Amino acid sequence: MAGKFLISGSALALMFFAGGARATDLLPNPTLDGGIGLANVTISVSDLERSTKFYQALGFAAGDRHEVPGALAAKTLGTPPDDKLEVRFISRNGMLIELVHIIPSSTKPASPGAAGQLGLSNFAFRVDDVMRVAALIKANGGTANDSSHATMGEGPQATEFVFCGDPDGVRLELVGPAKK
């Protein structure tokens, strides 16, 4: 197996190959450039099915659900040894997201975002109509922070933005053209 798989799969993805995952499943970016390839960004979720449906509603394609051995999760992610871990990759526009669900779930809420905490803070989408997509988010288990809805700039340069949340509170920024 070796060479090719070593380089073309991430840790988790490789186990899936070993476990006989379908070739059509979504897996991390396999291309190395200069010895480094960006594989995916990971989101910790409290309900894998709920989050999968949510991101599918935003146009992401979803791969298969995979179980990761507890021992590996314990070593790499710091989970208790008896915890279970399931993951699923989702993708759109070439962007791969790994949804990770630890059982039992973490109860600590997602980061409040950029101004409140260092580190990964939000996930931005450009959209044709911010209120259309905000409604889509609300209809699929997410939230929209209406008080953050604002217009910026004037004339043809004007933009409208609103911050939303996924089912676990991950901040989603929507940016689109301002309505006349």
Add this chain to the structure above:
Amino acid sequence: MGKFSLLAAGAALGLALTAAGAQAAAVGPNTTLASDGIVVANVSISVADLEKSAKFYQVLGFEAGTATPLPPAIAKALGAKGADPKLEILFVKRDGLVLELIHFTPAPTKKASMGSAAELGLCHIGLRVDSVDRVAKIVTENGGKTLDKERTKLGPMDILFATDPDGTHIELVGPAKS
């Protein structure tokens, strides 16, 4: 709608740069909407020191844009307090993923998430590498850290978690040495 294609093509922040007369940045958010009217523009990381973080991601092969100030309104939308919060941003990009480095003055002091087992939400960035040792060295020489105790060999894989200068987790996965 035609006129607005440019609008649609620019993220709020990207457009703010244009409006402010900034030179068009070479590295910015993804701009092409898919047929359903949505595109993933970027993932954002809150950093304590914009230059330091830009250099860190550059040594990992990211292409960097230029630091650009944004209006207080956007800082407030991102949760900044005070009458006149300062915010500047810098986009970095590799392999099609655009990261927006966000820097507030004063910077948040709350550390980055400890990752998926401790907290829900965005938790790490995964890199695949040709040699975990080689890239780990780049990380530690540029203000990052590696979690050596948790380094794991799993079949053909070598897995090491690291952090950027603010503690954002980065997963390095490469071939295990035989």
